Amino acid sequence: MSDDNSRAQERDAGDLRAARLRRVGAVAWPSFFAAGVASVVFFAIVDPSELADITWPHLAISREFGYSIGFFMFWACTLGSSAFTALLLSARVKRAARERRQTLESGQ
Amino acid sequence: MSRPIPLTVVQDPGESLYAAQPKIYPREIDGRFARLRIVAVFVLLGLFYLLPWVRWDGHQAVLFDLPARKFYVFGLTFWPQDFFWLACLLIIAAITLFFFTALAGRLWCGYACPQTVWTEVFLWIERLCEGRRNQRIKLDGGKWTREKILRKSAKQFLWITLSLWTGFTFVGFFTPILDLGHAAASLSFSGWEGFWIVFYGFATYGNAGYMREQVCKYMCPYARFQSAMFDHDTLIISYDEARGEPRGHRKRGVPSVLAISTLAAPPSALDGDSGSPSASGASRSPPSANALGDCIACDACVQVCPTGIDIRDGLQIECIACAACIDACDSVMDKMAYPRGLIRYTTESLLSGRVRRIVRPRTAIYATILTALIVAFAWGVTHRAALIVDVLHDRNALYREMSDGGIENGYTLKLVNKTDLVQNLSIALEDDEPALRIVGKTRVTVEPGQVANVPLTLRADRDGIKGRRRVELLVRNDDDSIHVEHKSEFFAPEEK
Secondary structure (H helix, E strand, C coil), X not given: CHHHHHHHHHHHHHHHHHHHHHHHHHHHHHHHHHHHHHHHHHHHXXXXXXXXXXXXXXXXXXXXXXXXXXXXXXXXXXXXXXXHHHHHHHHHXXXXXHHHHHHHHHHC | CCCCCCCCCCCCCCCCCCCCXXXXXXXXXXXHHXXXXXXXXXXXXXXXXXXXXXXXXXXXXXXXXXXXXXEEECCEEECHHHHHHHHHHHHHHHHHHHHHXXXXXXXXXXXXXXXXXXXHHHHHHHHHHHCCHHHHHHHHHCCCCHHHHHHHHHHHHHHHHHHHHHHHHHHHCCCCHHHHHHHHHCCCCCHXXXXXXXXXHHHHHHHHHHHCHHHHHHHCHHHHHHHHHCCCCCCEXXXXXHHHCXXXXXXXXXXXXXXXXXXXXXXXXXXXXXXCECCCHHHCCCCCCCCCCCCCCCCHHHHHCCCCCCHHHCCCCCCCCCCHHHHHHHHHHHHCCCCCCCEEEECHHHHCCCCCCCCCHHHHHHXXXXXXXXXXXXXXXXXXXXXXXXXXXXXXXXXXXXXXXCEXXXXXXXXXXXXXXXXEEEEEECCCCCCEEEECCCEEEECCCCEEEEEEEEEECCCCCCCXXXXXXXXXXXCCCCEEEEEEEEECCCCC
């Protein structure tokens, strides 16, 4: 019996890990995609070397470096926003689950 | 008297939003659609890996040269100013996806998506190193023997090599691949090139080697909204429940239900689409003596499924329409000497006995938009302006007053030569403004594909112009094949 229990616990832990991994994927991938689109649109109009001239002219920033900074800046924004949404939603789901459990327990 | 109903929480939503997910070992299958996918893999990945090496007119045929901010696509050169056309191209790609989804379902997922084609290649490598499905399951379950270590490391070596090559090719679309090749030979990448090669390589490795069907199930946005493009006439992969059920094992030689039903049913029960007989709906006659349908419950369709679903449960969001189950079922039907098509490409209309319409409002609208966009794109790209002229007024001072009372305005002319020829350009004032003239040189030579920043001064004589005046500059080449007008403003002090 206890063997069954520990196996079930192991499986639950595995599920939880998989669910977390999937949540990471669901946050990372769409935000990556959105950042990519934003970078393409932004840098089609703005030349990173001109941007470097009007921001930190004393630093030597190559175009490749500019594109990369731009992309990661966009990604940081979209990733942060997606992660925050995921956090807010998961908190609600957890609360709903806790309330349901309490109702069940008090009913018994 | 009331009795408490025993309740248990089946699933705690706080703990797990998803169902349990065992690792999927798709069984290898040969068949019409598997071969079609192999062709697609070779064509698409062949294009991806070889295209950067193709030369055209002395430069890389397809190069999105980010450091130089110039895009070469065979004979065409695009500039950041041509971004509109890139956006147009992306919209065309999206509408094409909508059109083919409405017509034939998830064709994209099954044959063309990078996730599918790279996963396919990674599976080939896995098969090569670790054997077929049962061997792989045994290997993963077994102890770490010498053989297991050897097989696993061979797989990892090939996976990583392919991933790095993929990353290298990807970056080769954005920086000249020959230079990149030289840098690779001497291991002297610039920091960002090296970074993006590893980044893209790692993404390929993770997605095609480990994430696989999880990407389609949990991360892909297209999987979630493609149902918006589906209707009753969209091609789907479906199990013919009426023909297959009740499923069960049987001895060889038991005839197909179709062999019995076709005697009774009229020939109109033939599917117009695949040519395979259908026993759907009303055309089904009473089942054979042993009361079994044509599904022999061999579960081959489940074992080959890369997303691990049972197609017999109906159309599911996880189904990427790879048609592996069709191939599997067809081979089983052949062995049983049953007609093929128990699982097949069909539509909801056909399954419910109606006729399939290919031309319908949805496809007609998508097709019209698509055609219009492609025509506009082709016309626009071939009729792009050969010269881009931008006139920037001096930012620091609106005007300068000269000692003789004349007024000067400074400008910078930005001339982008988008042709592949050297252009000798002359700059003139469009409307003959007697009070205004150009000071300094009016002839400029711009090399092909270069941007020239030309300082330009306009001068008005004393009291010639008051306040703000619209001026029109004309830039043209000698034979007048290039003729661009550009408006700007001239500023002088208001009347005193």
